Amino acid sequence: MQMNKLLVGMDSLFDTSLKTELKWQENRYRNVNFNCGNLVYNNRSEVSGVYARVCKNGMYGSAATSECSEEKVKEVLKAASNNALFMDRHAKRNDYKSIVVPNGTIALNRPIIDTEQKKIIDVCRQVDEYIVKNYPNLKSRYVGYNEESMEKELLVSEGKSGHTTVPRCNLYVGMTAETKDGTPVELGVNTGGYGCFDDYYSKLDEVYKKVDELYIKVMAKSEGVRAEAGYKTVILGGILGGMLSHEAVGHTVEADLVKNGSVAGPSLGKMVASEMVNLVDFAHTFNGETAPLPVYLDDEGVEAKDAVIIKDGKLVGYMNNKELAAYYDMEPTGNARGWEYMHDPIIRMRNTTILPGQDKLEEMIASVDDGYYLLETNNGQADLTGEFMFGVTFGYEIKKGKLGRAILDTTVSGMAFDMLKTVDMISDKVYWCTSGMCGKGQAMMVAMGGPEIRCKIMLGGN
Amino acid sequence: MVNEKLVELAEFTVEELLKAGNDEGQVFITESEVVEIAYKNGEYNTCSTAFQNDINVIVMKDHKKGAHFLNKANKEAALEAVKTATEAMEAAEVDEANKIAPNQGLIEKTMGVLEPDLDKLFERMEELRATVEKEYPLISVGNIDATYSKRDMVYKNTSGTLCKEQAGSYYVGMQFAGKDGEKITSLNSCGVSTYTLDKPIIDCSDFRLALEQMEKQLDAVALEGKFTGTVMMNTGAVDQFVNYLKGVGTSGAYVLDGTSVWLDKIGEQVTSEKLSVRLDPHDERIVRGETLTFDGFKSEAYDVIENGVLKNYMIDYYISEKTGYKKALNLGNDMIIKAGDVSYQDMIKNIKKGILIDGFSGGYPAVNGDFSGVVKNGFLIEDGKISNAITETMISGNLFEMFKNIKDVSKELVCEGWGVTPYMSFDGVVISGK
Numbered sequence: 001m002q003m004n005k006l007l008v009g010m011d012s013l014f015d016t017s018l019k020t021e022l023k024w025q026e027n028r029y030r031n032v033n034f035n036c037g038n039l040v041y042n043n044r045s046e047v048s049g050v051y052a053r054v055c056k057n058g059m060y061g062s063a064a065t066s067e068c069s070e071e072k073v074k075e076v077l078k079a080a081s082n083n084a085l086f087m088d089r090h091a092k093r094n095d096y097k098s099i100v101v102p103n104g105t106i107a108l109n110r111p112i113i114d115t116e117q118k119k120i121i122d123v124c125r126q127v128d129e130y131i132v133k134n135y136p137n138l139k140s141r142y143v144g145y146n147e148e149s150m151e152k153e154l155l156v157s158e159g160k161s162g163h164t165t166v167p168r169c170n171l172y173v174g175m176t177a178e179t180k181d182g183t184p185v186e187l188g189v190n191t192g193g194y195g196c197f198d199d200y201y202s203k204l205d206e207v208y209k210k211v212d213e214l215y216i217k218v219m220a221k222s223e224g225v226r227a228e229a230g231y232k233t234v235i236l237g238g239i240l241g242g243m244l245s246h247e248a249v250g251h252t253v254e255a256d257l258v259k260n261g262s263v264a265g266p267s268l269g270k271m272v273a274s275e276m277v278n279l280v281d282f283a284h285t286f287n288g289e290t291a292p293l294p295v296y297l298d299d300e301g302v303e304a305k306d307a308v309i310i311k312d313g314k315l316v317g318y319m320n321n322k323e324l325a326a327y328y329d330m331e332p333t334g335n336a337r338g339w340e341y342m343h344d345p346i347i348r349m350r351n352t353t354i355l356p357g358q359d360k361l362e363e364m365i366a367s368v369d370d371g372y373y374l375l376e377t378n379n380g381q382a383d384l385t386g387e388f389m390f391g392v393t394f395g396y397e398i399k400k401g402k403l404g405r406a407i408l409d410t411t412v413s414g415m416a417f418d419m420l421k422t423v424d425m426i427s428d429k430v431y432w433c434t435s436g437m438c439g440k441g442q443a444m445m446v447a448m449g450g451p452e453i454r455c456k457i458m459l460g461g462n
Numbered sequence: 463m464v465n466e467k468l469v470e471l472a473e474f475t476v477e478e479l480l481k482a483g484n485d486e487g488q489v490f491i492t493e494s495e496v497v498e499i500a501y502k503n504g505e506y507n508t509c510s511t512a513f514q515n516d517i518n519v520i521v522m523k524d525h526k527k528g529a530h531f532l533n534k535a536n537k538e539a540a541l542e543a544v545k546t547a548t549e550a551m552e553a554a555e556v557d558e559a560n561k562i563a564p565n566q567g568l569i570e571k572t573m574g575v576l577e578p579d580l581d582k583l584f585e586r587m588e589e590l591r592a593t594v595e596k597e598y599p600l601i602s603v604g605n606i607d608a609t610y611s612k613r614d615m616v617y618k619n620t621s622g623t624l625c626k627e628q629a630g631s632y633y634v635g636m637q638f639a640g641k642d643g644e645k646i647t648s649l650n651s652c653g654v655s656t657y658t659l660d661k662p663i664i665d666c667s668d669f670r671l672a673l674e675q676m677e678k679q680l681d682a683v684a685l686e687g688k689f690t691g692t693v694m695m696n697t698g699a700v701d702q703f704v705n706y707l708k709g710v711g712t713s714g715a716y717v718l719d720g721t722s723v724w725l726d727k728i729g730e731q732v733t734s735e736k737l738s739v740r741l742d743p744h745d746e747r748i749v750r751g752e753t754l755t756f757d758g759f760k761s762e763a764y765d766v767i768e769n770g771v772l773k774n775y776m777i778d779y780y781i782s783e784k785t786g787y788k789k790a791l792n793l794g795n796d797m798i799i800k801a802g803d804v805s806y807q808d809m810i811k812n813i814k815k816g817i818l819i820d821g822f823s824g825g826y827p828a829v830n831g832d833f834s835g836v837v838k839n840g841f842l843i844e845d846g847k848i849s850n851a852i853t854e855t856m857i858s859g860n861l862f863e864m865f866k867n868i869k870d871v872s873k874e875l876v877c878e879g880w881g882v883t884p885y886m887s888f889d890g891v892v893i894s895g896k
Contacts, residue, residue, distance in 0.1 A: 045531030118553035391825020460834025
């Protein structure tokens, strides 16, 4: 295994009476933002360091430092042990159960290739110039490049050690148009995903295609109407299907939130959705190809595996970490990840999606007499009860089976396990949102996917 | 006293960025320590410590600008940061608005507690948990985080400003829900930042009101139908909506691209005269108020809205130079909303038909101010009285119109350490149930 020299042999320093995880991690950020042609952000940054966590009688102690040296590794191991002893002195665990996971190593999946800032600025400028040239009537425009790449090396006393990376870059384009009365309306689109700059931006044809599509949508939105508030029949586009998978269902079935009392606790083994709904959090491979956010090894030394959550409408499992896999007597899925080097690993989603069905989008639209086709979203939230909401930034009315006027920004909400029972059509194709960031205490890169889904849902509006 | 090695490193960095051929520049260097004790998923289980250094360099030449951030603080990191920032600068474009702040002189500030008492912190945390268990039997505490953080910060620029700041404080936050058998409510959270541990955490901020209301949420029923009514907000929701208003109406991005609805409205009445929003890092109720802006100006207090009149945009030095509007005097974090003259109970009595909300879960409002989202932990109010807890309820409206229709502002203020906020009620909001 290719390993940072810093960690090589450091397992000899582990206290054999404690379970120990030692990690080196670097997050790299590359940011360039043009606002109406002004270069307002031109930054590069790296955040790296060493982290150790030990476990004594179910009490965890962790420590981290940004300085990377042999001496500092020894210091964090010592500080982590002292913290575990501090906790052991003050409190006792009642329900801690340990679990044994297979030992071994995970090989490096792919390297991260860095890109010079000049190249990034040049591409952003080209895209900005393309917009100015082709769409001069816009009120404002925004072009931003964001790269968040993560590299980890893990050495554990139990489980698998390894060296893994998650390179990810996105180029975001935003446009603002005006309604007839001069009110601004905005819309944006992301391009990119798992990989490095040259994987997506050595040619800009695909970016320009998305820019052209975005312009058509923002102009339609400038003539849009407010949605009517109430309980409506809608077709969620694939990106909203992804938000549904992540927000409405995904968070309620993270085992830490289940233990905190989420609605998924008493629902295990019960029907929580219509029989056509299947939902999986894929680790690294989807349909035989690399998933949009592949995770091969988590931060506790567990090799990542797919977590099957809903099968034919029945809730069959949770996403877990080692401790909660033992608590719920489930197979460890390797969902424990920390965002930057100093963060304790917590249960996070990876590639969460509702699986495709048999229906065709055209037939789905034709089946709705009075409703909405909701296509774009900008955020979402959920809580323990399964009540969720997500913002809708673009969509159309559906009247008598045909698409009508575009709609202005609105919000949809519902109770996840009630709403999923109203699903009666699912399209045959999955769309992925490859730029997702989840904020569950810490940030985390996630991918979320979904097919088009016909269901009933609460809509905010007039 | 701030670690003098950081001052030496800042001086070294400024010398090096000039040697690299830049005209001007600035550097922030910090050294921090964070200790966190965590009660997670219903049990004490983790204590963590993080030591972090970082260096953040901005360089300019011919009004071209580049920046690099590294989380190390030594000469090697300083040289790397200068080199990478200079390369980024060379790739950038000439923009006359890029400037380093003029000399602010020597700024020195020490705030809070520099030697933590972790045993006392644990004691207060356990007292909070035990009090909730005893006095609020229908509350399930999910997580409690008790944190001590300390930071030394040094700033230096080529204009001559030198800033040395040292600060330490505690934070205790709790996440909880109402729970009775398999019945569960939405999550809620409360937190407080403080310099001292001299009183129980449950008596700080709005903990008790939130806990009392969460127990009642267990009997929530879905709201039926749709009506236009009054929405009364607890302080967390007020804070959220005033931040939306500041963000959409006055933030730099919307002022720079000309899409802010409040463009060219400085000095005009933009909201009800009952709203006054001041950003004051030196208010004694603020814990670790800001010392210096990111662009190197000494942080001072200013009004964003005074009695409904727009006084300032929240824009930095660059956008100020770009647009000609006056620069904001701080970063906008330490928000003091002026109290009104109506009591919390009288505000409820003044509502004929409406709802009380503790939280709001919605998409970020559109640039035109339209918003919609889900009410969290709400109650129906009828004829001046709270009737029942509600769920599956949405509100929608337009931010700019909503703040013109403020009904009441409370005389009570809640202070969590990072802001001071009253309760507020608004007329004319669309409230819709299933």
